[in-house]
Amino acid sequence: MSLPPQDHEFLPPYRLLLGPGPSMVHPRVLHALSQPLVGHLDPLFLDLMNDIQALLRATFQTNNEFTIALSGTGSAGMEAVIANLIEPGDRALVGVNGVFGTRLATMIERQGGVPLRIDASWGDIIPAEAVREQLARSAPVKAVVLVHAETSTGARQPLEDVGALCRAHGALLIVDAVTSLGGIPVEVDAWGIDACYSGTQKCLSCPPGLAPLTMSPRAMEAIRQRQTPCHSWYLDLALIADYWNDRSRAYHHTAPISMLYALREALRLVQAEGREARFARHRLNSEALLAGLETLGLTPLPATEHRLPMLNCVTLPDRINDAAVRTRLLEDYGIEIGGGLGPLRGRVWRIGLMGESSREAHVLTLLGALEEIFAHHGWPAQPGRAVHAAVDIYTGSQPTTRRST
């Protein structure tokens, strides 16, 4: 049997990652990944798990005891929450206004649950009023499920008013915070969220591989009250709780040790920057990017008040060839941005400014590259205008918001 040529190390090129994830990773996080292994039951490793739990509680703004990093990407977090909280026959209200709401409805169905969809156009949000009406019509339901940051459309789902509605109807509130955590406020306790999961490769700027996850005492009680054991053994949160619990530390599966080193370092960077400074940085870079893109004829899909700063979804004028531009960006500039998914394919770009990717230098580099590519194709773009518009935003801002860490 002949092997393909594998006699050399894989040395990836340097890419500027400005898509919907993964985002850029800080050198300190990459360094943490390359440290020697210790065993997953080594007392030193158990200390590290405690550190991660404390850092995650601060990041999620919660006192929930069950706050962990699940093995697997964001979708594993999603599947764990649904598989543990939705039993066969359970009805759950789910907001569907993009790819991830759709995926949640599918997962609920696969667990034998009944998804009651609240649909909205892609780019719109699910109004609290619609949740209130559906709850009044359909209660009792087991849970209300919403995507905080819909990465396929760039829409930011308001959550402040939903928690109280859920409590009033005895429903659990499940929130997907994969893209929002670390980029905009996520207030698990203050907003009455019962189950919240995220992913490492978006605004936490760690490689993909872990799903931060927190569950309220109400959610843990719902798991204890299940009629049937969770259908997934690997994602059974009652078993996983026994490993993360300081008092039991029962072996379930081997923890992804190096990824946990990396996450600890990534969360330390988040804490060192400070919540307000981090959120302000994400807002400012998004504002500057959108000001520049506007001069190129690219306008945001969601309404102003519902835009995510870390995922800038802009519609393309007809004259712009989506694939041609993205190929040149990648091949000539080493820059990755995202295309549209589903019905938005070929119609939008999704430009991620997540975590370490959200930097002034990255915004100016991308705008400069787009101006050059547009000019090359003879599309009406006055070279310099986009960069200038972004610079105007930066010069009007506080210098502390702009500094890199």
Ligand SMILES: *Cc1c(COP(=O)(O)O)cnc(C)c1O
């Ligand atoms: C990226 C993403 C996911 C899935 O995360 P993976 O790491 O790709 O598994 C889920 N929900 C939202 C909102 C996302 O943006």
